[in-house]
Every structure is written in structure tokens, then in C-alpha cells.
Amino acid sequence: MKRGVVLALSLSVAVCAGCQRDVPEPPLTCASDAACPSGYHCGPLGTCLGDVACELDGDCCLAQRCQDGRCRRRQMCSTASPCGGPSQRCERGICVSKACNSDADCAKSLACVMGTCRAKPPCGGYCPKSQACAALLDKCVHVGEMAKTCAAGELAVVANELARFEEGCGAIASVVQCRKLPRLVAGQYGQPGVVASSGKSLAVIAYDRTWGDLVLARHGAAPPHDRTLLKTIAGLPTDAPVIADPTGPRGGVGAPGVDAGSRFSVGRDAKDGLHIAYYDVTNHALRYVDVSVNNAVTRDHLIVAGAGRAVALASDAVGVPWIATFADPKEGDAVAGTRKIVLLKAANSAPATTKDWTSQDLLAAELPARAPTPIGPAVRRGVGAHLALAVRDGKASIAAYDSEKGHLVLARGAPGSTLSTRTLDGKLVNGGSSDLGRFPALLVGSDGKALITCQDAQKGRLVLLTEAANGTWSSKIVDSGVRKDGHHRVGADAKMVRAPDGGVVIAYQDTRSVSLYVVRVTAKGTVTAPFALSSTAASGFSAGLVSLGDKAVVVGSARLSFDGSGTAKMRYGLVAVVIGSGVP
Numbered sequence: 143m144k145r146g147v148v149l150a151l152s153l154s155v156a157v158c159a160g161c162q163r164d165v166p167e168p169p170l171t172c173a174s175d176a177a178c179p180s181g182y183h184c185g186p187l188g189t190c191l192g193d194v195a196c197e198l199d200g201d202c203c204l205a206q207r208c209q210d211g212r213c214r215r216r217q218m219c220s221t222a223s224p225c226g227g228p229s230q231r232c233e234r235g236i237c238v239s240k241a242c243n244s245d246a247d248c249a250k251s252l253a254c255v256m257g258t259c260r261a262k263p264p265c266g267g268y269c270p271k272s273q274a275c276a277a278l279l280d281k282c283v284h285v286g287e288m289a290k291t292c293a294a295g296e297l298a299v300v301a302n303e304l305a306r307f308e309e310g311c312g313a314i315a316s317v318v319q320c321r322k323l324p325r326l327v328a329g330q331y332g333q334p335g336v337v338a339s340s341g342k343s344l345a346v347i348a349y350d351r352t353w354g355d356l357v358l359a360r361h362g363a364a365p366p367h368d369r370t371l372l373k374t375i376a377g378l379p380t381d382a383p384v385i386a387d388p389t390g391p392r393g394g395v396g397a398p399g400v401d402a403g404s405r406f407s408v409g410r411d412a413k414d415g416l417h418i419a420y421y422d423v424t425n426h427a428l429r430y431v432d433v434s435v436n437n438a439v440t441r442d443h444l445i446v447a448g449a450g451r452a453v454a455l456a457s458d459a460v461g462v463p464w465i466a467t468f469a470d471p472k473e474g475d476a477v478a479g480t481r482k483i484v485l486l487k488a489a490n491s492a493p494a495t496t497k498d499w500t501s502q503d504l505l506a507a508e509l510p511a512r513a514p515t516p517i518g519p520a521v522r523r524g525v526g527a528h529l530a531l532a533v534r535d536g537k538a539s540i541a542a543y544d545s546e547k548g549h550l551v552l553a554r555g556a557p558g559s560t561l562s563t564r565t566l567d568g569k570l571v572n573g574g575s576s577d578l579g580r581f582p583a584l585l586v587g588s589d590g591k592a593l594i595t596c597q598d599a600q601k602g603r604l605v606l607l608t609e610a611a612n613g614t615w616s617s618k619i620v621d622s623g624v625r626k627d628g629h630h631r632v633g634a635d636a637k638m639v640r641a642p643d644g645g646v647v648i649a650y651q652d653t654r655s656v657s658l659y660v661v662r663v664t665a666k667g668t669v670t671a672p673f674a675l676s677s678t679a680a681s682g683f684s685a686g687l688v689s690l691g692d693k694a695v696v697v698g699s700a701r702l703s704f705d706g707s708g709t710a711k712m713r714y715g716l717v718a719v720v721i722g723s724g725v726p
Contacts (some may be wrong), residue, residue: 170182170189171189171190172184172185175214178190185309186234186235186308193213194213195213196211200283200284203306203307204279204307205234205235205236213309215235216236218236219237225237233304236278236279239260239278241257241258241259242254242257242258247259248260263385264277264299265297266385267323268297271289273285274316275298275300285316286316292320293320294388295394296322298319299319299320300316300317301317301318301319325386325387327352328390329352329355330712331348331350331359332683332699332712332713332714333712334348334349334404334406334684335348335686336348336637336686337688337714338408338410338688339688340414343363343370344360344688344716345361346714347416347418349406350374350377350403351712353374354400354401354404356375356376358371358375358433358439360372360437363690367696367717371437374391374392375431375433376403377398377400377401378392379395380399382399383397400424402423405450405453406419407453407465409455409457409463410461411432411461412492413435414435415433417430417463418455419450419465421451427444427446427448427450428453429442430442430443430463432492444496445465446467446486448471449467449468450468452526452527452528453529454466456533458534458536462490462491463487463491466483466484466531467483467484467526468482468483468484468529469481469483469503481507481522481524482504482526483504483505483542483553484501484502485502485503485538485561487500500557505525505526505563507525522545523546524544525542526543527542528543528581529543529582531584532585534588537556538554538556539554539584539592541579541582541596543579543580544579547567549565549566550567550596551566566594566615570607571598575599575600575601576600577600578599579597580599580634581597583648585639593606593607593608593646594606595646596633597633597634597636601623602630602632602633603622603632603633604623604632604661605617606618606646618663618669620669620672621650621659621661621672625655629654630654630655632672633650637686637687638687639687639695640689641695641721642693645665646663647687647719647721648660649685649686649699650682651685652682656681657677657682658677659673659675660673660697675697677715678703681700683700683702684714686698686699694720694721695718695721696716696717697716697719698717700712700713
């Protein structure tokens with residue numbers, strides 16, 4: 143208990159709640175109100191007591207309610223009619239939470255909070271001014287004008303709640319104490335998620351599906367990459383009360399905000415922090431936020447409305463962020479309307495407002511309405527359903543998947559100019575493909591030539607497309623999906639980084655085995671055998687890659703597991719992979 147702040151207060155009510163009742167002479171015994179004369183009721187000790195007038199429940203003692211203008215006992219349980227479930231007990235006719243001293247005294251889904259087993263803090267962790275929490279009843283009650291507001295992360299509670307349950311409570315002063323609130327339960331985060339190098343640590347940026355937030359998780363750069371910080375970047379509501387420990391998840395704020403971060407992209411800023419462009423689902427808009435190496439979250443602002451369901455961000459040589467994003471109707475895939483890519487460039491390395499961005503529309507197409515299909519939210523209609531972006535020498539290169547035609551479009555050029563475009567279709571791939579280009583990852587070399595890895599969705603293969611010095615393109619099947627137990631669909635959520643020898647390392651998911659795979663292609667074009675990174679959990683969701691010096695990469699992915707009760711648990715996990723002369 144913190145600081146022992148204790149206030150003795152009288153419960154302010156419209157009448158003298160619980161004052162000495164009129165008792166008939168001689169006392170009349172009773173088993174129910176029907177056994178008492180008019181104007182009387184059956185008290186808790188089995189004798190008739192005079193009625194007390196009321197207008198609200200607050201005019202009565204805690205174990206009573208206002209019924210037909212008179213205070214009446216809340217008879218919810220008894221020896222003959224016990225409370226349901228092992229987490230409750232019957233206390234003076236009221237079902238209340240089971241008493242406890244630690245979490246071990248409670249069921250698996252509950253925690254010991256303020257002496258009782260609960261799934262969440264009593265009274266939702268917050269009571270308005272002049273009120274305190276009657277924790278056993280889980281409701282806020284009026285405690286008078288002398289009540290003080292507790293510090294953030296504390297809750298004012300009626301400490302002598304049981305004494306104020308029964309009739310005669312008006313003669314007993316309320317004792318109000320400030321008690322520390324527990325931490326909020328951390329959400330399930332990781333899909334989507336990425337890993338980036340920032341400062342002297344690794345930063346995982348991920349979507350928290352429990353709260354609808356975008357979160358930052360800091361991890362040590364050295365194995366085993368333990369998590370050192372978890373912080374909400376976007377999604378917190380403004381001016382919401384703190385209802386839990388402010389040092390815990392979401393700063394103790396339990397109210398939902400906008401649904402933020404189900405799509406996002408990350409790049410390094412000029413000070414080794416992170417540029418982040420994220421999708422605001424609630425308002426169908428793309429927003430920007432910066433996270434410093436010291437975890438300060440600043441400059442959160444709107445970039446462009448009507449876009450963000452697919453987004454790719456890249457920083458240029460001086461840390462200025464560029465963004466390619468998919469714009470489509472808010473109503474989704476079934477409606478008619480324009481689908482397009484919007485190319486955005488910030489005016490400087492620290493954009494602070496919408497005015498700091500210039501925009502240019504690319505590859506716009508007017509698509510007709512159609513009946514909803516089972517394509518799902520990962521594949522939008524039009525060019526740009528999946529995106530990758532690279533910036534070099536003042537020019538953008540955008541690899542965009544056209545979900546209507548089943549091929550990639552590569553657009554290149556400087557902002558403000560007409561970008562050149564080239565179609566990269568399944569004819570480039572050995573054996574052909576009618577659907578090439580999902581989950582693209584893009585690298586551009588110092589010579590301006592591009593490498594693109596993507597999925598052949600028709601045949602479930604992972605492909606690497608290479609641009610030659612003369613501008614022609616070739617392809618390699620870097621993972622055919624062939625396994626000892628048959629064919630596996632591979633290539634989802636592919637990410638790619640440069641290897642020390644000038645080749646590339648690619649991380650991706652084997653969807654059939656739900657595993658995270660890594661494959662290396664050397665500078666000479668040799669493809670090493672793909673291998674799975676072992677995990678006890680289902681993995682490979684939102685694969686991520688970041689170089690760790692010149693001899694290793696850190697591979698990340700969301701991992702899904704189930705506890706003993708069958709509850710799903712998701713986290714974004716990291717593992718270091720050493721790059722050797724042979725297989726990584």
C-alpha cells in the first residue's frame with residue numbers, strides 16, 4: 143500500500159442512510175418482509191426494522207438498494223442459494239469476489255487485486271471526484287466533498303466496506319485509502335511486425351491486436367535479444383483516465399483509441415531513430431510518427447487521407463523519408479472507385495505537419511463494383527495491393543503488385559516527373575506463372591539496378607528477379623516449396639537484406655508448416671538450401687530481417703503459441719543467424 147493516505151469521511155446521502163431504525167416493541171422476528179407490518183421490513187438479524195426512505199441506491203447502505211422509495215437488502219445469495227463458481231463467495235447476501243493473498247490463490251484467468259480474485263481492477267480502475275470504489279461490490283460510491291484525488295496509478299477505495307454493508311452504516315465513518323492499481327495485461331502483438339536497428343539496440347515495431355495499437359519493443363542487440371522496453375506508439379486515446387499502473391502497458395490507459403497500425407512501414411531517420419508511416423483504420427488515413435533512440439514519440443500527424451492499406455517507407459541518404467502508399471475507397475474492395483499509388487516525399491528529415499509532404503499520384507485505375515470475394519484484406523484490388531520502395535540518388539523505385547492482372551509493376555523516377563514503368567510478369571519465371579508479385583521486397587544497388595524477391599502465388603514458390611546491366615531481367619526459383627512430405631506453399635511476408643559478400647539473405651514463411659525460413663543467394667548467384675529456424679511455436683508471420691554487423695543477420699517473426707488452457711499467445715521473436723561462406 144502506497145504512502146498510507148487514509149481519510150475518515152462520512153457518507154453523504156439524501157437521508158441518514160443506515161441510522162438507527164425504528165424497532166417495534168417487543169421486537170418482531172421475521173423470515174421475510176411479508177412477516178413485518180406496514181412501514182417495516184425484515185432486517186439481516188431476522189427482526190423487523192423501520193423502513194428508510196430513499197431516492198437513489200446511494201441513499202442506502204452498500205448491501206442495500208433503493209426499491210419503491212425504500213432501502214431494501216440486495217439478497218443475491220444464501221447458504222441455500224450459493225454463488226456460482228469458485229471465484230466468488232457469499233458475503234451478507236451479496237456475491238463478491240473470493241478473498242486472496244496472492245495470484246496463486248486465484249483461478250488461472252484471474253489475479254489477486256486488492257485482496258480479491260479478479261480479471262480486471264475493481265470499478266474499472268477509476269472513480270469520479272467525490273467518489274471511492276466499493277471494491278467488493280465493484281462500484282463507485284459517494285464519499286463526500288472531502289475526498290482527495292489519488293496519484294496516477296492509484297484508486298481511492300472504501301477500506302471498511304464490510305462495516306458499511308448493513309443497516310446502521312450511517313453511524314460508521316467511511317475509511318478511504320489510496321491503493322496501487324495493477325498493471326494492464328500486455329496485448330498480443332507481432333502481426334504485422336518488423337525489426338530494425340536503432341541506436342545500440344534492436345527495435346521491433348508491431349501491431350497489437352488486443353488493443354488496436356502500434357507498439358515499440360526494444361531488444362538487446364546481442365543474443366538472446368531480451369526485451370527491455372514495451373511502449374505504445376499510436377492508438378492511445380487523448381484525455382483518457384489512467385486506470386492501471388502507469389509504468390505498465392499503455393501507460394495504464396485502458397480505454398480504446400483509434401485502431402492504428404494494422405499496416406505500417408519503418409525507416410531510419412537522420413539521428414538513428416525511426417520514421418514510421420502507419421495506417422489509421424478508424425479514419426482510413428495514413429499518418430506519420432517519429433521515434434527517437436531515447437524512445438520519445440514525436441511529430442504524430444496526418445500525411446494523407448484515403449490511403450494506407452498498403453504502405454512502404456524508405457529513407458534517402460540524408461534521412462528524408464519517402465513513402466509509397468495504396469489509396470482506395472474507404473468502403474473496401476467491393477465498391478467502384480479509383481485505386482492508385484501515392485508517392486510522398488517529406489520536405490526535410492523531420493516532418494512535423496501535413497504541409498511538410500509533397501504527393502504525386504501514380505498508376506491510377508477506375509475499377510467497377512463487384513461482389514465481395516474471399517481474397518481477404520491482405521490483397522487489395524488494383525496496382526499497389528502489395529508495395530516495396532527503395533530510394534537512391536534522388537529517385538524512387540516502387541515494386542507494386544497488381545492484384546487484378548497478377549503481375550508486378552516497377553515504377554521509377556524522381557518526384558514531380560513522369561515515372562517510367564515496367565511490367566514484370568510470370569513469363570519471366572521458369573515454368574511460367576499466372577500470379578507473380580505478392581509480398582515484394584526490393585533492393586537497388588549503387589549501379590541503379592534492382593533485385594526483387596516475391597511470391598509466385600500460383601505455384602507457391604519464392605522467386606528472385608534480377609535486373610542486368612543492360613536492363614534485361616532474369617529470375618531464379620530460390621525456394622520451390624518442395625519438401626520431403628510434399629509441396630509446401632512458401633514466400634509469404636518475404637523480407638530481404640544484403641549479405642556481406644554482396645549477395646542477399648531472404649526470410650519468409652512456409653505457410654503449410656507455419657515455419658520461418660531463411661535462404662541465401664550469393665553474389666555469384668548460387669542459391670543455398672533453404673532452412674527453417676526452429677521454434678516451438680508457429681512462426682514466420684511478418685518475417686523481418688536486419689543486418690547485425692558484417693557477419694550476421696537478425697531474423698524476426700511473429701510467433702503464435704497456445705498455453706495449457708488453449709489461449710493463443712502471440713509475440714514477435716528474434717534470432718541471430720551467422721552468415722558463413724556456405725549455408726548461413
